[in-house]
Amino acid sequence: MKLKVRNVQLTTGGPLVAVLHEKTAKALGIFPTDRLHVRRMHKKEGANCVINITKKGVQEDEIGLFEEVIKKLKVSHGVHVEVEQAEHPVSIQFIKKKLEGKELTEQELDLIVKDIVANELSETELTYFVSGCYSHGLSIKETVALTNAIVKNGEQLHFNKGEIVLDKHCSGGVPGNRTTMIVIPIIASLGYKIPKTSSRAITSPSGTADTFEVLAPVTLNKKKIEAVVKKTNACIVWGGGVDLASADDKMIKIRHPLSIDPTGMLLASIMAKKKAAGATHVLIDIPWGKNVKIETKKQAKVLRKGFLKVGKLLGLKIKVLLTDGSQPIGNGIGPALEATDVISVLKGDGPNDLRQKAIFMATEALKLIGEKDAEEKVIQALESGKAYQKFKEIIYAQGGLKHPNIPKAQFFYSINAKQEGKIKEINNKKIALIATLAGAPEEKSAGVYLRVRVSRWVKKGENLFTIYANTKQNLDTIKRQLKELDPIVYE
Amino acid sequence: MKLKVRNVQLTTGGPLVAVLHEKTAKALGIFPTDRLHVRRMHKKEGANCVINITKKGVQEDEIGLFEEVIKKLKVSHGVHVEVEQAEHPVSIQFIKKKLEGKELTEQELDLIVKDIVANELSETELTYFVSGCYSHGLSIKETVALTNAIVKNGEQLHFNKGEIVLDKHCSGGVPGNRTTMIVIPIIASLGYKIPKTSSRAITSPSGTADTFEVLAPVTLNKKKIEAVVKKTNACIVWGGGVDLASADDKMIKIRHPLSIDPTGMLLASIMAKKKAAGATHVLIDIPWGKNVKIETKKQAKVLRKGFLKVGKLLGLKIKVLLTDGSQPIGNGIGPALEATDVISVLKGDGPNDLRQKAIFMATEALKLIGEKDAEEKVIQALESGKAYQKFKEIIYAQGGLKHPNIPKAQFFYSINAKQEGKIKEINNKKIALIATLAGAPEEKSAGVYLRVRVSRWVKKGENLFTIYANTKQNLDTIKRQLKELDPIVYE
Numbered sequence: 001m002k003l004k005v006r007n008v009q010l011t012t013g014g015p016l017v018a019v020l021h022e023k024t025a026k027a028l029g030i031f032p033t034d035r036l037h038v039r040r041m042h043k044k045e046g047a048n049c050v051i052n053i054t055k056k057g058v059q060e061d062e063i064g065l066f067e068e069v070i071k072k073l074k075v076s077h078g079v080h081v082e083v084e085q086a087e088h089p090v091s092i093q094f095i096k097k098k099l100e101g102k103e104l105t106e107q108e109l110d111l112i113v114k115d116i117v118a119n120e121l122s123e124t125e126l127t128y129f130v131s132g133c134y135s136h137g138l139s140i141k142e143t144v145a146l147t148n149a150i151v152k153n154g155e156q157l158h159f160n161k162g163e164i165v166l167d168k169h170c171s172g173g174v175p176g177n178r179t180t181m182i183v184i185p186i187i188a189s190l191g192y193k194i195p196k197t198s199s200r201a202i203t204s205p206s207g208t209a210d211t212f213e214v215l216a217p218v219t220l221n222k223k224k225i226e227a228v229v230k231k232t233n234a235c236i237v238w239g240g241g242v243d244l245a246s247a248d249d250k251m252i253k254i255r256h257p258l259s260i261d262p263t264g265m266l267l268a269s270i271m272a273k274k275k276a277a278g279a280t281h282v283l284i285d286i287p288w289g290k291n292v293k294i295e296t297k298k299q300a301k302v303l304r305k306g307f308l309k310v311g312k313l314l315g316l317k318i319k320v321l322l323t324d325g326s327q328p329i330g331n332g333i334g335p336a337l338e339a340t341d342v343i344s345v346l347k348g349d350g351p352n353d354l355r356q357k358a359i360f361m362a363t364e365a366l367k368l369i370g371e372k373d374a375e376e377k378v379i380q381a382l383e384s385g386k387a388y389q390k391f392k393e394i395i396y397a398q399g400g401l402k403h404p405n406i407p408k409a410q411f412f413y414s415i416n417a418k419q420e421g422k423i424k425e426i427n428n429k430k431i432a433l434i435a436t437l438a439g440a441p442e443e444k445s446a447g448v449y450l451r452v453r454v455s456r457w458v459k460k461g462e463n464l465f466t467i468y469a470n471t472k473q474n475l476d477t478i479k480r481q482l483k484e485l486d487p488i489v490y491e
Numbered sequence: 492m493k494l495k496v497r498n499v500q501l502t503t504g505g506p507l508v509a510v511l512h513e514k515t516a517k518a519l520g521i522f523p524t525d526r527l528h529v530r531r532m533h534k535k536e537g538a539n540c541v542i543n544i545t546k547k548g549v550q551e552d553e554i555g556l557f558e559e560v561i562k563k564l565k566v567s568h569g570v571h572v573e574v575e576q577a578e579h580p581v582s583i584q585f586i587k588k589k590l591e592g593k594e595l596t597e598q599e600l601d602l603i604v605k606d607i608v609a610n611e612l613s614e615t616e617l618t619y620f621v622s623g624c625y626s627h628g629l630s631i632k633e634t635v636a637l638t639n640a641i642v643k644n645g646e647q648l649h650f651n652k653g654e655i656v657l658d659k660h661c662s663g664g665v666p667g668n669r670t671t672m673i674v675i676p677i678i679a680s681l682g683y684k685i686p687k688t689s690s691r692a693i694t695s696p697s698g699t700a701d702t703f704e705v706l707a708p709v710t711l712n713k714k715k716i717e718a719v720v721k722k723t724n725a726c727i728v729w730g731g732g733v734d735l736a737s738a739d740d741k742m743i744k745i746r747h748p749l750s751i752d753p754t755g756m757l758l759a760s761i762m763a764k765k766k767a768a769g770a771t772h773v774l775i776d777i778p779w780g781k782n783v784k785i786e787t788k789k790q791a792k793v794l795r796k797g798f799l800k801v802g803k804l805l806g807l808k809i810k811v812l813l814t815d816g817s818q819p820i821g822n823g824i825g826p827a828l829e830a831t832d833v834i835s836v837l838k839g840d841g842p843n844d845l846r847q848k849a850i851f852m853a854t855e856a857l858k859l860i861g862e863k864d865a866e867e868k869v870i871q872a873l874e875s876g877k878a879y880q881k882f883k884e885i886i887y888a889q890g891g892l893k894h895p896n897i898p899k900a901q902f903f904y905s906i907n908a909k910q911e912g913k914i915k916e917i918n919n920k921k922i923a924l925i926a927t928l929a930g931a932p933e934e935k936s937a938g939v940y941l942r943v944r945v946s947r948w949v950k951k952g953e954n955l956f957t958i959y960a961n962t963k964q965n966l967d968t969i970k971r972q973l974k975e976l977d978p979i980v981y982e
Contacts, residue, residue, distance in 0.1 A: 008501065009548030010510060010555070013523065019501060026933065031693075032504065033748040056558055057500030064501070067547055088748070096749045099626055124618045124748055131622030135590055202522075257524040257579070257615055258587045442517065 001028060001084070002041075003063040007077040011067040014250055015126075016119045018049035019064030025053045028085060033122050037086040038063065040075055047072050048086045050122040068119060091115045092125055098132035106145040113149035116247045123254070130254050130262065138264025143306075144313040146264065150272035155222050155243045157195060157229070157278045164369050166194040167279035168361065169270055171286045171303070172204070173293035175432045176330035176450070179285070180208045181236060181342045181391075182358035186381045187365055188234035189390035195229045195277050197239035205435035205447055206335045209238035214339040214407070214444050216400025228397040236394060244276040245269070267306050271314060281317045283365045287325025291428040297322065319368045323357070327426040327454050330354035334440035334447015336406050337468065346388040353453070355382075409438075409445040409468035413475050415482075417458045421490040426454055430487035431465075437478050437485075438469040446470060452488070464488055492519060492575070493532075494554040498568040502558040505741055506617075507610045509540035510555030516544045519576060524613050528577040529554065531566055538563050539577045541613040559610060582606045583616055589623035597636040604640035607738045614745070621745050621753065629755025634797075635804040637755065641763035646713050646734045648686060648720070648769045655860050657685040658770035659852065660761055662777045662794070663695070664784035666923045667821035667941070670776070671699045672727060672833045672882075673849035677872045678856055679725035680881035686720045686768050688730035693747075696926035696938055697826045700729035705830040705898070705935050707891025719888040727885060735767040736760070758797050762805060772808045774856045778816025782919040788813065810859045814848070818917040818945050821845035825931035825938015827897050828959065837879040844944070846873075900929075900936040900959035904966050906973075908949045912981040917945055921978035922956075928969050928976075929960040937961060943979070955979055 008019060018036055020028070030036060032053050039046025049069055058064040063083060065075070075081060094108040104112075112129060115121050121129075138146065159165055166187055168180060180196060187194045198208035198218075209218045219241035220228065228235045240249065248269045255261060274282050284307055288300040304320040311318035330341040330351045344350035345358060359378050366374035381387045396402060431448055439446030450465045452458060465487075469475045478485065499510060509529060511521065521527060523544050530537025540560055549555040554574060556566070566572060585599040595603075603620060606612050612620075629637060650656055657678055659671060671687060678685045689699035689709075700709045710732035711719065719726045731740065739760045746752060765773050775798055779791040795811040802809030821832040821842045835841035836849060850869050857865035872878045887893060922939055930937030941956045943949060956978075960966045969976065 008499075010499065010543075011545045011547055013544060031747060032744065052501075053504060054502045054558075056502055067545075092749060096751070099622060099749070099751070101626065122748065124614055124745060127615045127618035128622055128749055128751075131590060131619055131626065135592065135622065135626035253523065254615060256522060257613065258583060258590070258619055260587070260590070260619075 002080050003083055004061055005075050005077055005079050005081055006058055006062045006064045007070055008064040008066055014119050015122055016047050016049045016069050016072065017052055017066045018069060019052045019054050019058050021058050021060045021062070022053050022055055023060050025051065030085060033124060035086040035088055036083050038069065038073065038081050038083050040073060041080055041082055048120055089115045089120050091121070095125060095129045095132060098136065099128055101136045103139055104142055106148070109142065109145045110149040110152065113146070113153050113247045116250050117153045126250065126254050130251060130260060130265070133265050134260050134262040138262065140309050140313065143264040143268050143310050146268040147271045147275065147310065147314060150245050150247045150268060151275045154246050154276055156276045157222065157226060159193060159278050164192060165278045165280050166192055166365055166369065167196065167274045167277060168283040168285065168365060169274065171293055173428065174287045174325045175205065175328040175333040175428055175435065176338060176341070176354070177287065178208065178211055178330060178338045178342050179354065179358040179361050181212060182345050183362045183365065184234050184236055185346065185391040185394060186362040186378055186387045188232060188394070189381050189386040190366070190377060192233065192369065193229060194234045195225065196234065196236050197242070197244060197273060197277055198236060199239055201441045205333055205432050205440035206338055207441070208236065210441040211335045211338045212236045214335045215404045216395040216398040218398070220398060228394070232390065232393045232397050234390070234394055235398065237398070239273060245272045248272055263306060267310050271310055274316065275314060279316065281368050282311065283361065283368055284318065284320045285323055285361060286320060287323045289324060289326030290425070292325035294325070317368060319364060321364060328428060328431055328450055329357060331450050332447065333431060333435045333450060334438070334468065336445040337447045337449055339406055346382070346391050348383055407445040410470050411472055411475050412466050412468050413479065414466045415464050417460055417462045417464055419490070420458065420460045422457050423452055423454055423488060424491040425489035427487040427489070430485050434467060434478055434485055434487070437474060438467050439474050443470050446474070493571050494574055495552055496566050496568055496570050496572055497549055497553045497555045498561055499555040499557055505610050506613055507538050507540045507560050507563065508543055508557045509560055510543045510545050510549050512549050512551045512553070513544050513546055514551050516542065521576060524615060526577040526579055527574050529560065529564065529572050529574050531564055532571055532573055539611055580606045580611050582612070586616060586620045586623060589627065590619055592627045594630055595633055597639070600633065600636045601640040601643065604637070604644050604738045607741050608644045617741065617745050621742060621751060621756070624756050625751050625753040629753065631800050631804065634755040634759050634801050637759040638762045638766065638801065638805060641736050641738045641759060642766045644738055645736050645767055647767045648713065648717060650684060650769045655683060656769045656771050657683055657856055657860065658687065658765045658768055659774040659776065659856060660765065662784055664919065665778045665816045666696065666819040666824040666919055666926065667829060667832070667845070668778065669699065669702055669821060669829045669833050670845065670849040670852050672703060673836050674853045674856065675725050675727055676837065676882040676885060677853040677869055677878045679723060680872045680877040681857070681868060683724065683860065684720060685725045686716065687725065687727050688733070688735060688764060688768055689727065690730055692932045696824055696923050696931035697829055698932070699727065701932040702826045702829045703727045705826050706895040707886040707889040709889070711889060719885070723881065723884045723888050725885055726889065728889070730764060736763045739763055754797060758801050762801055766805060766807065770807065772859050773802065774852065774859055775809065775811045776814055776852060777811060778814045780815060780817030781916070783816035785816070808859060810855060812855060819919060819922055819941055820848060822941050823938060824922060824926045824941060825929065825959065827936040828938045828940055830897055837873070837882050839874055898936040901961050902963055902966050903957050903959050904970065905957045906955050908951055908953045908955055910981070911949065911951045913948050914943055914945055914979060915982040916980035918978040918980070921976050925958060925969055925976055925978070928965060929958050930965050934961050937965070
């Protein structure tokens with residue numbers, strides 16, 4: 001059948017979707033979510049689109065195309081295309097199999113991931129896949145196969161064969177915990193490769209990518225990343241800027257509305273990103289404690305076991321550290337405030353807890369690759385200024401300024417102790433929420449500067465923390481809710 | 492925030508969906524599938540919409556609204572609306588609970604169904620619900636609760652309290668099996684109420700609603716249906732024309748792409764339609780055999796057990812019959828050809844297997860309500876012409892002609908026996924496929940007229956079946972594939 005293209009002028013954010021008038025669909029024997037092969041006249045190759053059906057907006061002799069299809073087919077509004085019914089992707093059968101609780105083979109998972117990357121699955125079908133993995137779990141074998149499939153069907157960074165490539169990962173949830181930005185230049189200054197792709201904040205006040213963006217661009221393509229790593233041994237970039245694990249990004253989107261995190265998928269997601277970045281050795285930090293993502297030591301241990309098993313089968317050397325996640329680390333929370341802390345540590349000063357944790361992590365990373373006198377070397381790199389020098393090299397190589405200008409917020413509001421006493425708890429989630437309400441991470445300079453720690457004795461009137469914002473409105477919103485938001489608990 | 496309405500001029504077919512430019516979404520702190528409360532300026536009441544995010548087509552100061560939202564809010568292109576972030580429906584938490592394998596309470600299921608009917612769940616969330624029910628099954632308690640929730644949150648037919656109201660249901664898959672259209676007038680002519688809502692064909696050549704539509708309109712609203720039943724004791728209408736179980740229709744749509752039929756959902760779907768139609772007594776026909784929906788006696792028995800358990804808890808009197816579904820019933824397959832068979836049986840003639848099955852079903856229905864000499868009464872109703880008279884009354888009451896004009900196809904093609912022999916098998920699925928390719932059910936007169944039965948001895952050259960179509964093209968398509976489509980197997 002020949003139909004006229006109507007550009008519906010919307011993006012789907014993924015799936016290739018075409019819209020038919022209900023009468024046209026009926027004539028073609030097509031149901032919603034069936035497939036239609038759409039191609040330009042006199043061309044052999046086209047695209048399989050998922051069909052939506054409408055009663056309005058698309059005429060009977062038309063086919064509505066979303067932006068993704070318009071781009072892929074290189075067609076424009078008003079031209080004619082040839083359509084014919086197409087088979088459903090075979091991977092749908094494997095999705096159903098998983099939903100029924102059966103184990104999937106490597107080949108089956110590979111076909112599912114291939115179709116996800118090609119945008120050939122509808123949102124409903126992708127949801128069924130995530131559901132199946134959540135309801136029935138993924139075996140270690142499946143997790144490894146899913147990881148390999150994600151790596152295979154995305155971009156990969158390539159380095160010299162046999163070369164050691166380090167990477168680190170943190171399960172997250174601890175405000176201010178910016179050790180990555182310190183560990184990377186330490187390791188790189190000692191002569192090892194450590195290309196780091198990081199995430200942006202989703203609901204937290206800042207991710208490593210958001211914080212480093214204060215100092216340098218973080219959205220780099222593959223070629224540019226490889227050049228930066230070649231020059232400096234390292235990089236600190238946003239993973240979303242390069243399609244290292246694009247299947248994973250699509251699955252995360254589907255997991256969002258119900259906050260679903262199937263363990264196998266989580267492991268595959270993390271390991272795929274490491275493998276695609278060319279890592280041979282991976283250090284994993286699992287902070288656990290009250291009000292952090294991993295709340296109990298038991299959960300942390302289960303996760304560690306998973307990482308070790310999957311890592312081994314993937315041929316990666318892994319070390320997993322369970323660390324204290326019960327309170328924020330460092331003083332600054334929010335991109336610019338965190339960047340200031342990081343630079344301070346690299347200059348030999350800085351919040352002591354952040355410095356100590358960074359030294360510990362870097363030491364463990366060196367031990368993982370068999371380096372002797374690891375701690376000594378790490379401290380030497382920090383104190384000699386070599387690590388800071390390397391940090392500036394990375395900033396410059398990624399396109400940052402030699403003397404970055406760290407933005408400062410226009411307004412602030414200090415919270416002082418109303419009583420004398422010993423601090424029992426600092427609530428991670430509440431601190432993070434305050435920083436977010438202040439405007440982080442969109443407002444780079446917004447956030448919280450925390451001056452106290454658990455077990456500290458504070459005097460009446462002493463500054464506990466200061467909130468930074470760029471609009472009075474944001475500050476007022478927080479002030480109004482300060483009773484519920486107060487993160488400090490006394491003994 | 493104030494935004495200008497852009498009518499995106501498309502329907503979603505369900506969920507209330509609004510589209511934001513990605514920058515606007517970011518400013519509002521909104522992620523895809525988050526909720527936004529949208530209301531007309533100076534109005535208190537609005538609608539919670541699921542948010543899609545686009546890079547094009549909707550400007551930063553605009554909100555794109557799908558037809559469903561435009562209608563609900565009564566707004567038009569270009570006017571301003573007030574938007575603010577809204578909570579996710581609480582039912583999402585229960586969907587997650589089900590996905591984790593936990594049993595849902597009556598109240599939780601009721602809230603999920605309420606949100607489905609109000610179009611407040613996104614396609615992804617609805618898919619998670621169906622997945623959970625498929626992966627973990629529904630307990631009998633849950634099935635009953637889901638049934639009640641579907642009934643409660645949809646339209647219901649009301650009759651006099653305490654009055655007997657009959658209904659029948661067939662699990663389907665047997666071509667030509669149009670007993671319903673014979674049983675209904677028999678029962679109604681004997682003085683009992685039997686309002687029948689039927690489905691249209693989804694992938695088969697005809698549903699009861701498609702076949703009866705040859706004789707009378709089947710899309711009637713609730714008021715009209717109640718009037719027809721008051722007048723004639725019966726009706727034969729399309730269930731989709733009245734919102735008797737609208738939640739169910741939305742769930743069926745989600746089940747389509749993976750052909751997922753969670754048993755509990757299937758039971759709830761069927762029983763809800765019966766209960767909403769006011770039934771007190773339900774006769775259920777489960778034809779089983781090769782190439783029909785229910786393939787083994789074991790499966791049929793499991794389904795029977797489910798129906799009986801759920802029916803009892805719903806306070807319905809149920810009888811379930813397991814019948815022979817191994818070959819088509821009647822001669823005609825396709826709306827007009829089936830209607831001809833039905834009228835022929837009601838006139839005292841017709842294909843014997845269809846007549847016998849209809850007599851058996853009607854007899855069992857009468858026995859279910861405690862009527863004595865049931866079979867005698869049924870045969871009497873048929874032979875006296877009372878049932879046929881009632882049939883004509885129903886047609887007329889629904890708006891059909893006193894002398895309906897049954898359409899005839901323009902082209903036909905006869906398949907004759909190439910050899911002498913005994914017929915071992917007639918493949919239901921292949922016969923159905925031929926009738927569908929011929930144009931049924933859209934083309935009312937298209938289909939297959941089958942002249943033989945299993946175990947019949949046929950002579951060489953004897954007519955096996957004839958294919959009817961309205962375009963030569965359809966006939967040619969079938970002719971080309973006749974080798975693979977041939978439904979007749981000899982011993």
